[in-house]
């Protein structure tokens with residue numbers, strides 16, 4: 001039997017991994033992460049805990065992944081973990097939120113690989129903590145989206161929008177039309193974290209690692 005842990009590494013700060021995530025990364029035989037031109041943010045945040053473990057970067061070409069891509073990645077994982085060994089697959093934030101890891105797990109099941117997931121701090125929660133604003137209060141409704149174009153703000157009090165670089169101007173228009181006030185947060189938990197609230201400043205930004213937190217009245 002082989003064991004694979006999906007590990008949420010949190011928003012980027014290496015101090016924001018759970019104790020359990022650190023223990024499993026330190027004791028793993030192989031560490032997997034999506035390849036992003038030879039780098040990966042989850043891998044960077046786990047770097048202090050990586051010593052002799054083998055590191056394997058897996059290719060998931062952005063916008064071009066198919067079920068076959070995920071199956072091939074799972075086959076590579078299978079090849080790299082020997083019987084009785086443990087692998088960890090690192091995901092930024094939490095593995096249950098818009099993650100390549102779960103796309104892969106849902107595409108292919110290997111009966112001889114036992115899979116378990118360890119939660120991580122999602123970027124939008126780290127961002128809310130950073131600006132000291134509730135995501136929800138008692139009785140409120142919250143929406144999480146990664147595609148603001150399809151977002152429906154009817155009956156929503158609070159929203160977190162990921163992948164903001166897509167149609168940022170139209171997103172702000174929509175938030176304003178529904179009387180939402182917003183915070184744009186870039187590089188949450190990094191030294192260069194930036195919080196913006198003015199529309200004209202936000203529209204100059206293009207960072208992939210950014211999110212919007214917005215709510216109807218109280219923000």
Ligand SMILES: C[S@@+](CC[C@H](N)C(=O)[O-])C[C@H]1O[C@@H](n2cnc3c(N)ncnc32)[C@H](O)[C@@H]1O
Nearest residue numbers: 011093094097122123162163187188208209210
């Ligand atoms: C594919 S989603 C991954 C979400 C992740 N699994 C989570 O739980 O936060 C990628 C998006 O997460 C957001 N994100 C992740 N880390 C971030 C950070 N440190 N600062 C700002 N946004 C971040 C950005 O909106 C980015 O476009």
